Amino acid sequence: MPALSTITRFYGAAQVAALDRRVIDEFGIPGFDLMHRAADAGFQALCGRWPEADRLAVVCGPGNNGGDGFLIAARGLASAMTVRVWFPGNPERLTGDAHRAYQAFMRAGGVLTDSSAEALADADVAVDALLGTGLGRPLAGDFLAAVQAINRAGEQGAGVLAVDIPSGLDADTGAIWGEAVRADVTATFIGAKLGLVTGAGPAHAGEVTLHELEAPDRAYADMPWLASQPDDTWLAAALPRRRRDAHKGDHGHVLCVGGNTGMGGAARLAAEAALRVGAGLVSVATRGGQAAAMTQARPELMCRDMTAAADLDALLDRATVVAIGPGLGTDNWARDLLERVLMSDRPLVVDADALNVIAENRPPARDNWIITPHPGEAGRLLGCATADVQADRPAAAAALAERYSAMAVLKGAGTLIADRRGELWVSTAGNPGMAVGGMGDLLTGTIAGLLAQGIDPATAAVAGVCLHGRAADRAAADGERGLLPSDCLAPLRALANPASS
Numbered sequence: 127m128p129a130l131s132t133i134t135r136f137y138g139a140a141q142v143a144a145l146d147r148r149v150i151d152e153f154g155i156p157g158f159d160l161m162h163r164a165a166d167a168g169f170q171a172l173c174g175r176w177p178e179a180d181r182l183a184v185v186c187g188p189g190n191n192g193g194d195g196f197l198i199a200a201r202g203l204a205s206a207m208t209v210r211v212w213f214p215g216n217p218e219r220l221t222g223d224a225h226r227a228y229q230a231f232m233r234a235g236g237v238l239t240d241s242s243a244e245a246l247a248d249a250d251v252a253v254d255a256l257l258g259t260g261l262g263r264p265l266a267g268d269f270l271a272a273v274q275a276i277n278r279a280g281e282q283g284a285g286v287l288a289v290d291i292p293s294g295l296d297a298d299t300g301a302i303w304g305e306a307v308r309a310d311v312t313a314t315f316i317g318a319k320l321g322l323v324t325g326a327g328p329a330h331a332g333e334v335t336l337h338e339l340e341a342p343d344r345a346y347a348d349m350p351w352l353a354s355q356p357d358d359t360w361l362a363a364a365l366p367r368r369r370r371d372a373h374k375g376d377h378g379h380v381l382c383v384g385g386n387t388g389m390g391g392a393a394r395l396a397a398e399a400a401l402r403v404g405a406g407l408v409s410v411a412t413r414g415g416q417a418a419a420m421t422q423a424r425p426e427l428m429c430r431d432m433t434a435a436a437d438l439d440a441l442l443d444r445a446t447v448v449a450i451g452p453g454l455g456t457d458n459w460a461r462d463l464l465e466r467v468l469m470s471d472r473p474l475v476v477d478a479d480a481l482n483v484i485a486e487n488r489p490p491a492r493d494n495w496i497i498t499p500h501p502g503e504a505g506r507l508l509g510c511a512t513a514d515v516q517a518d519r520p521a522a523a524a525a526l527a528e529r530y531s532a533m534a535v536l537k538g539a540g541t542l543i544a545d546r547r548g549e550l551w552v553s554t555a556g557n558p559g560m561a562v563g564g565m566g567d568l569l570t571g572t573i574a575g576l577l578a579q580g581i582d583p584a585t586a587a588v589a590g591v592c593l594h595g596r597a598a599d600r601a602a603a604d605g606e607r608g609l610l611p612s613d614c615l616a617p618l619r620a621l622a623n624p625a626s627s
């Protein structure tokens with residue numbers, strides 16, 4: 127049963143439905159057998175997480191997700207558990223495998239309750255089998271009330287198992303259709319859904335386990351996916367090799383531009399990250415009066431106060447890659463520097479206030495750059511609200527890449543990386559401890575440091591996001607609360623040296 131971090135392909139509802147059909151039609155495994163396998167997997171996940179569970183509440187919906195739920199309920203009865211099941215409407219109207227599952231539940235001695243609240247009262251574990259990948263409209267009426275009742279039960283101490291995907295969560299985007307179940311565990315079937323790992327997905331799905339239900343490997347061949355996640359082998363191969371006779375000039379020179387008054391730390395964090403992932407030289411162009419202290423604190427950095435934007439030209443000439451944005455601000459000093467940087471032909475990594483200034487104007491005419499907005503910055507770049515970005519993060523990432531002719535990194539839970547051709551990557555690494563000032567600066571520097579070593583922009587962006595999230599996960603071993611970006615520098619270095627990490 128693969129853990130989330132090892133899953134490499136994430137599908138949407140349509141692709142998983144096509145996989146289901148392929149397994150049934152081309153490989154001759156009846157749909158009802160698949161449903162039994164799903165129920166076995168779901169029930170095992172339940173017993174594994176809550177071995178003492180005695181009272182089960184199962185909320186079943188009108189499609190095959192509900193069918194899975196009825197078969198899980200039947201397994202609970204067979205294990206001598208107290209099982210209460212609620213179904214909205216008349217179950218005799220169910221069709222196909224879901225109806226067969228309902229009949230199997232009734233034959234096992236099952237009875238239905240009159241309301242979801244009645245089913246959930248005193249439950250040890252609530253099983254959410256209301257809606258799966260067939261979710262097609264916002265939740266309302268009994269369905270909405272049932273989701274709210276499941277969430278209340280969870281708040282009052284019941285465990286919550288989501289079958290396939292938390293009801294109300296969009297399998298493709300990780301957006302919520304009105305309201306969604308907040309699960310402790312999600313047992314997902316056939317293929318991992320992208321919506322489980324991006325946007326609201328991670329906060330609603332809890333721990334995700336993938337159960338392929340013995341679908342043959344050949345069923346997955348040439349089936350398109352929405353996003354892929356690099357594995358360890360990919361990451362190790364992506365990182366640049368060092369020759370024994372290497373010298374510092376072989377590993378690129380990153381110029382970090384930023385650190386306006388009072389925000390020098392942002393530029394310094396980006397610069398240190400670039401060094402820790404192996405950039406040969408790192409310069410910082412910062413606001414007057416800050417360079418000396420920065421050099422003193424980290425002597426490997428070459429820091430220069432920028433009194434006039436023209437001072438930047440000599441530094442730009444020597445740079446392999448420019449990272450601009452961390453602590454930049456939006457005043458005239460910042461705008462002049464950004465204008466200068468955008469005029470240069472150097473590959474860029476652009477973040478934070480540099481993105482906010484760019485959003486005010488027409489997209490610059492360039493294509494050798496990586497932009498790393500959080501959802502708020504992405505909204506400004508796309509001329510829409512943050513909520514619109516979060517409502518369809520994969521589409522927003524693709525739109526950013528296309529509109530700005532850039533590699534686009536859309537940050538936030540389940541960071542997405544998109545290229546101009548519509549290819550999408552996702553990272554499941556990272557944790558809520560990363561919601562702290564300076565984390566984005568660290569990512570900017572990480573990507574710039576990799577890019578400076580001669581890696582192509584797509585690889586640098588994807589590998590940078592993975593290293594950054596994994597470094598934060600290692601640093602969070604001591605707790606997510608209070609995690610500092612600078613805590614991630616040592617793990618970042620270890621992860622950038624895979625043979626020794």
Ligand SMILES: NC(=O)C1=CN([C@@H]2O[C@H](COP(=O)(O)OP(=O)(O)OC[C@H]3O[C@@H](n4cnc5c(N)ncnc54)[C@H](O)[C@@H]3O)[C@@H](O)[C@H]2O)[C@@H](O)CC1
Binds near residue numbers: 290
């Ligand atoms: N053979 C298969 O196809 C398998 C399917 N499996 C399960 O089947 C699920 C997909 O089944 P379905 O395609 O039947 O889809 P669902 O079970 O998600 O439900 C679709 C039904 O819900 C209704 N619906 C959609 N949105 C609604 C809303 N907001 N309020 C009220 N009703 C709404 C639809 O009109 C339709 O009747 C998967 O998530 C998975 O749990 C598993 O059993 C594995 C095998």
Ligand SMILES: [K+]
Binds near residue numbers: 191254258288292293
């Ligand atoms: K569900």
